[in-house]
Amino acid sequence: MKGLQDIPRIGEKMAKRFEEHFGSEDAALEAILGGDIAGISEVEGVGQRYAISLVHEVRAQFEGVTMNDFLKTKEGVDIYERLLDIIKQFSHTKYAKDKLHVYIPYPESKRDKIEEVRTATAGYMETARIMGDNEDLLSLLSCIKTLECKCPVPKIRDRAILTTDSKQYQVAKQIYGELMDVQLVKGGGEFVDVARGYSHVVAADDKCMAFDLPEDIDPEFLMDVQKVDMWYMVPELEVAFFAKNLVSLESTIQMAQMLRASGIGFVGEIGDNDLEDLKSTLSLIDGSGDVKAGSDIAIDRLVLISDKVDECVSEVISGANTTLDSCLEQSKLTLSGQDMLKVMNGKIEIKDLLEKELYHSYNSVVKDAKARLVNELCLEKGELLLLESFFPEEISHPLEVQQEHLYAFKQQIANQIKRKKVQHKRNIAKALSRYHDIAQKMVREALDFDVGFSIGCFAREFDLQMPDLIESCGIAFEDATNLFIKTRHGSVVPIDYSVGGTTRDPDGSKSGVVLLSGVNSGGKTSMLELVAQCIILAHMGFPTPAKYLEIGLTEGFYYFGKSKGTLDAGAFETTLVDFSVVANNSPKIVLADELESITEPGASAKIIGGILEVLSENSNSMSIFVSHLSELILENTECPVRVDGIEASGLDKDLNLIVERTPRYNYVAKSTPELIVERLSRRSDGIEQEFYRKLKEKFQ
Numbered sequence: 001m002k003g004l005q006d007i008p009r010i011g012e013k014m015a016k017r018f019e020e021h022f023g024s025e026d027a028a029l030e031a032i033l034g035g036d037i038a039g040i041s042e043v044e045g046v047g048q049r050y051a052i053s054l055v056h057e058v059r060a061q062f063e064g065v066t067m068n069d070f071l072k073t074k075e076g077v078d079i080y081e082r083l084l085d086i087i088k089q090f091s092h093t094k095y096a097k098d099k100l101h102v103y104i105p106y107p108e109s110k111r112d113k114i115e116e117v118r119t120a121t122a123g124y125m126e127t128a129r130i131m132g133d134n135e136d137l138l139s140l141l142s143c144i145k146t147l148e149c150k151c152p153v154p155k156i157r158d159r160a161i162l163t164t165d166s167k168q169y170q171v172a173k174q175i176y177g178e179l180m181d182v183q184l185v186k187g188g189g190e191f192v193d194v195a196r197g198y199s200h201v202v203a204a205d206d207k208c209m210a211f212d213l214p215e216d217i218d219p220e221f222l223m224d225v226q227k228v229d230m231w232y233m234v235p236e237l238e239v240a241f242f243a244k245n246l247v248s249l250e251s252t253i254q255m256a257q258m259l260r261a262s263g264i265g266f267v268g269e270i271g272d273n274d275l276e277d278l279k280s281t282l283s284l285i286d287g288s289g290d291v292k293a294g295s296d297i298a299i300d301r302l303v304l305i306s307d308k309v310d311e312c313v314s315e316v317i318s319g320a321n322t323t324l325d326s327c328l329e330q331s332k333l334t335l336s337g338q339d340m341l342k343v344m345n346g347k348i349e350i351k352d353l354l355e356k357e358l359y360h361s362y363n364s365v366v367k368d369a370k371a372r373l374v375n376e377l378c379l380e381k382g383e384l385l386l387l388e389s390f391f392p393e394e395i396s397h398p399l400e401v402q403q404e405h406l407y408a409f410k411q412q413i414a415n416q417i418k419r420k421k422v423q424h425k426r427n428i429a430k431a432l433s434r435y436h437d438i439a440q441k442m443v444r445e446a447l448d449f450d451v452g453f454s455i456g457c458f459a460r461e462f463d464l465q466m467p468d469l470i471e472s473c474g475i476a477f478e479d480a481t482n483l484f485i486k487t488r489h490g491s492v493v494p495i496d497y498s499v500g501g502t503t504r505d506p507d508g509s510k511s512g513v514v515l516l517s518g519v520n521s522g523g524k525t526s527m528l529e530l531v532a533q534c535i536i537l538a539h540m541g542f543p544t545p546a547k548y549l550e551i552g553l554t555e556g557f558y559y560f561g562k563s564k565g566t567l568d569a570g571a572f573e574t575t576l577v578d579f580s581v582v583a584n585n586s587p588k589i590v591l592a593d594e595l596e597s598i599t600e601p602g603a604s605a606k607i608i609g610g611i612l613e614v615l616s617e618n619s620n621s622m623s624i625f626v627s628h629l630s631e632l633i634l635e636n637t638e639c640p641v642r643v644d645g646i647e648a649s650g651l652d653k654d655l656n657l658i659v660e661r662t663p664r665y666n667y668v669a670k671s672t673p674e675l676i677v678e679r680l681s682r683r684s685d686g687i688e689q690e691f692y693r694k695l696k697e698k699f700q
């Protein structure tokens with residue numbers, strides 16, 4: 001399979017959507033082959049069902065087997081899906097929940113696949129045994145999502161590449177044109193004009209170095225744009241990938257460290273030191289790709305200035321005006337006779353005299369105000385120059401800040417922040433670029449860990465054990481519990497049972513054809529369901545719900561559930577056609593529940609007897625038929641059939657049936673419907689009770 005369009009059902013249009021979603025054809029193929037059902041479901045026009053069937057189809061091509069090769073009936077598939085639904089509850093990520101669908105039961109001929117899964121699952125079970133109740137690990141896992149690889153950054157508006165060299169211009173335009181402005185300038189004058197429009201200018205040729213630039217233009221010089229790495233010129237791009245996936249990455253790293261501390265290997269390619277390095281580098285950025293507060297002292301100081309400057313200036317001014325007011329109150333002017341004459345002769349202005357008198361106080365108030373600003377904003381040398389012109393030199397009352405100078409100051413601080421952040425992001429981007437591939441691998445492994453961990457946690461919760469695989473056709477278990485009853489009711493009576501050539505064979509007959517008889521509501525259907533659960537899980541390579549279980553793998557599994565309602569003639573015919581498939585000689589396990597309801601009892605017994613005869617001729621098959629007609633069926637069959645029974649001994653004080661859930665071997669159990677009638681009678685009164693009493697008499 002070389003391309004997407006080699007996959008049936010993926011045409012040109014769909015292939016394009018896959019490529020767009022996953023970033024490339026290879027990535028899309030990897031997702032399909034790797035069973036990333038969650039990811040595939042997100043492709044435009046693809047739902048979860050389509051994704052599951054697509055993955056199944058592609059895997060079937062590779063493995064040469066489909067789920068239906070083993071699960072021969074719709075009811076078997078239903079049991080498989082219900083089991084999967086239970087396992088999915090132990091997933092912590094959507095990825096794992098969806099990917100669990102790649103686990104299917106295999107026929108015996110694919111034993112290598114079953115063994116492969118068994119080996120891996122045994123590892124997952126051990127991991128879950130150690131870590132299954134670690135709440136920290138579980139909450140970390142639930143924070144991990146598939147990485148988003150498409151992390152476009154918006155065009156950078158405040159940075160530009162300027163050059164006088166047309167070659168450099170073309171190269172820069174081609175590489176960076178979509179990310180920032182690239183401009184060709186003719187000389188120093190134009191360079192300055194253009195540069196004033198940006199807070200950060202990269203001058204990309206040595207001619208620019210010779211320009212006589214004013215103080216406010218401070219470009220960064222580069223000889224050749226081609227020799228610069230992307231992380232240097234646009235660090236935002238590399239940082240964006242890590243920022244967008246920050247939560248997943250940080251959770252994965254923490255999880256890796258946690259697993260390693262518990263002796264569980266995780267992504268061997270990255271050593272402990274690199275993991276720590278990646279973790280500390282990631283701690284410098286936030287989810288938007290910005291430099292996190294606290295990661296650079298210089299940036300923090302500038303940001304603090306920018307945040308506080310307005311408030312600080314207004315506080316300082318109000319303090320200064322209070323001081324100025326009290327100075328004015330205390331000021332008096334005594335004119336000497338000489339000064340009076342000078343004023344009268346027009347040699348000096350009275351205004352000058354007043355100014356002279358007040359200048360000292362004003363000056364010291366302004367000086368104090370500036371000192372307070374320097375102190376409170378922690379200003380450094382280079383920033384003092386702009387502060388000088390914050391207040392008017394001429395006495396003005398009340399004292400006010402010169403807004404245009406305050407604005408210029410703020411602008412300078414903002415530019416400095418941007419420049420410093422770019423510098424800082426370059427260091428971060430350089431450090432992170434080294435980890436780009438391994439980060440992707442780590443998260444993928446973390447998500448895949450959750451797939452296995454879900455199976456392990458499922459096994460841990462229900463105390464499942466790996467079954468023993470035996471060579472003969474049969475199944476035997478001890479203390480087995482029906483998972484559907486357990487999840488529904490919380491408790492379940494464990495059951496022991498054996499059918500076929502197992503080490504627990506009760507009478508040495510190795511009977512592989514069994515009729516299960518018994519009391520109404522005794523648990524026959526539940527027993528059949530339990531056997532089905534064990535068969536399916538064992539053929540998936542999964543552990544089974546029994547303290548001990550041995551099973552002979554088989555090629556096909558036929559499960560025929562109890563029919564609902566009365567069947568008409570057409571349905572009777574259909575059921576027979578369905579059953580005809582068991583007639584061939586291939587190894588198989590057949591479970592059927594109360595097949596007798598397909599027609600009237602006499603005819604049913606004959607038909608079931610006939611089917612059992614066909615099955616008993618196949619030494620590679622095993623079958624259990626639940627029936628209330630066991631005696632009648634035995635009369636209608638020539639082959640050796642073992643009849644087992646689930647019997648009730650009475651009703652307890654709460655009127656529940658007292659049932660021995662484990663079947664008795666070679667024992668025809670009575671249906672004991674009278675117990676049910678008795679229960680109904682004791683639970684009712686009046687006419688209703690009279691009715692049930694009459695029915696009860698019929699059994700005496």
Ligand SMILES: Nc1ncnc2c1ncn2[C@@H]1O[C@H](COP(=O)(O)OP(=O)(O)OP(=O)(O)O)[C@@H](O)[C@H]1O
Pocket residue numbers: 482485491492493494495518519520521522523524525526527661
């Ligand atoms: N091992 C068990 N532990 C606890 N509850 C059980 C067990 N087996 C069956 N039950 C409960 O007994 C009830 C009847 O079970 P089930 O339907 O399997 O009986 P049945 O013998 O097939 O009945 P019927 O002959 O009427 O079809 C169900 O509610 C089921 O949950």
